[in-house]
Amino acid sequence: MKTKILLKEEDMPTHWYNVMADMPNPPAPPLGPDGKPVGPEALAAIFPPALIEQEMSAERWIPIPEDIRDVLRLWRPSPLYRAHRLEQALNTPAKIFYKNEAVSPAGSHKPNTAVAQAYYNREAGIKRLTTETGAGQWGCSLALAGQLFGLEVRVFMVKVSYHQKPYRRSMMQTWGANVFASPSEITNSGRTILARDPESDGSLGIAISEAVEEAAGREDTNYALGSVLNHVLLHQTIIGEEAKKQLEMVGEYPDMVFAPCGGGSNFGGIAFPFFADKAAGKEIALVAVEPTSCPTLTKGVYAYDFGDAIGLTPLLKMYTLGHDFMPPGIHAGGLRYHGDSALVSQLHYEGLVDALAVPQIETFEAGVLFARNEGIVPAPESTHAIAAVVREAKRCAETGEPKTLLFNLSGHGHFDMASYDRFFAGELRDYDYPDEAIQESLKHLPKVKFDMG
């Protein structure tokens, strides 16, 4: 039984797919504090021109430079798997396929954009990139990419993670990055926090402030973000493009596509290339899967809000739980985001993208079921997609429908085994929709009016 569908290196996509070209309505622009759209010049302090252009572009196909493809070849094209054993375990007539993005050296889909961002920054003469990281997935990806393009990478890692999760930090150092526990002594933002609270554990918000300060204050330094923005989702579309080609090779086309959804790059990466067909009339469901504890698309509002927790970024039109919503400490750290990509949000608002929230324990159960049948131990983020697929495959077992299901196995769980430990020890819990918390944080939405006309 054929298990893996492999593309040759020479069949790796040559262009990224820009979903903005096929959206029925142009995406709502980011707004400044004055309520006016933010122009490219405002972004130039921290991003190179090519990425700003991609952020705004309406071109359907954007060429992938050969230098980027050359690095991507270290792990791409990634294999598409037919999950024969999982199907048998579920006794389902559904066909289950998954794209294995865990094969990248950093262990997730994140390097797809890290490599592109490092390249364009090097082309713009930049010598140094800064970023923030929580558990370290994104920091690792940028460290790897920076190393391969000869850029210094400075990662501000939330202090509590820096000490509690040392292994991703070691990995960043192996790839040559400078990793600072945030708050650090090397930025004003860091020093200000430390003066107030020398024992501060840090937060993603503080780490962002430090990374942006370093980038804004130095001519040769830029900032890199791992999700949410249009150009980041663009770079991930290579996942869905490859998957389409691979399914074609075995004469299949999905009825439904699933991916975890935090900031949106995982979902956009696999789903957008299929959206192109949907926009052209094809029937296909694109399902963004999120945790019930951080139900941005399923329980949030579609409104302008800050991209970060503190209110430093431009305002983005998106589904949000309120920028100061603090989700519970679930183990899928990559899905603990109060907002969502503007592109995914708008498509969901227009009814073109579906969303589903799944509780934590169900996701770990699905992850273990997957590991025991397919071998690979999935990252806690990826188990969200698996849980949704398992639900659908069981439904097919009841109805007899032989649906074709595709999902993005966005990463492996090698650095998340402590979470599996807690699951086996019965220490995990589910979090109901924290109704009051969301209502409270939604009160703090910025008051902006913006008329598209």
Next chain:
Amino acid sequence: MKTKILLKEEDMPTHWYNVMADMPNPPAPPLGPDGKPVGPEALAAIFPPALIEQEMSAERWIPIPEDIRDVLRLWRPSPLYRAHRLEQALNTPAKIFYKNEAVSPAGSHKPNTAVAQAYYNREAGIKRLTTETGAGQWGCSLALAGQLFGLEVRVFMVKVSYHQKPYRRSMMQTWGANVFASPSEITNSGRTILARDPESDGSLGIAISEAVEEAAGREDTNYALGSVLNHVLLHQTIIGEEAKKQLEMVGEYPDMVFAPCGGGSNFGGIAFPFFADKAAGKEIALVAVEPTSCPTLTKGVYAYDFGDAIGLTPLLKMYTLGHDFMPPGIHAGGLRYHGDSALVSQLHYEGLVDALAVPQIETFEAGVLFARNEGIVPAPESTHAIAAVVREAKRCAETGEPKTLLFNLSGHGHFDMASYDRFFAGELRDYDYPDEAIQESLKHLPKVKFDMG
């Protein structure tokens, strides 16, 4: 630039290569305590008939059952890489290729034999497998394989590792294995040790005793070993067979093949299929790379010795440092073995296989160089092969020889980041050949005489 050379699933080898068919002299047989060769019946208490037959077989090609191939397809054929970036970094005219065995779900080459052993045990009606594990690489592989063939797996994990390296334990549990800290209360061996020393940290020797006791004492239970034995090396030859096909696809043939060598399955796996050509007159160097701190092939003696530290196993004719030699606590746990496979040992004794010892710090330097150029963070065992290849590639840079070098990247370092941490912190040291220690332990070699005639 083509980076990966991929075989199609349908081109995965259908037979294992048995090096015994091409050895100039038949391998020396294992001996019992009475100095007489051990017959198949002595092994039947803990191994299934098919594996005992493979252990003794002189057939050149042994078919791989379809059920095994079907599981191997979850990650095989593994990719062969051309290390373009490493070559550039070394400014060498050498061509460097590596086989990436880190792509298996357990992260190393070990599942190649775990899957075969689980299959043959299931076919023999066995319900349960026992084994020992130190850091957990082998335990993980057997847990995965047992799960896929519906066997219960009991892993006795050295207690100090059980507590200090919890993540491989969690992985075994994710794959459904029962993991016991050894010494445990569930065996006589364990209880005896605990009665003497309730705080015992355990050792690999004790864990072996517990696993073998469980297997010998129960009709439905067998024991599985991760290296050293002939059938284990046989199952690994799929690595070298694939590599040969892949090199053929790009018109290459190696001048030298390198692999780490502890018990010998890593080295035998990639090197033996090339030995077939060497036996037929082809010029090729096969280099087993070991740590200077445990220099079995380079500083040991070729003699009959016990396979384990305590003296439970039959006597094996092999290079040994003495069965009670205790190597220093280097980070390449898989290479801390006092002996070596009888097959590798005999080929080395006959001058057909070369050996090279490299010091610890050089191996980590090579690992970091590799990670920064090729992306993948290698396991400390694998860095031994990399260090040897780096030496050779530098030599080629001096002489201008465009040699073709192949090595086995046997595993990733995701569970070894604490070792990289210590390397970066300058806390690692090299161990010189511990002369007196070896001379001391060699005094304890069992006195056996066995005349091949």
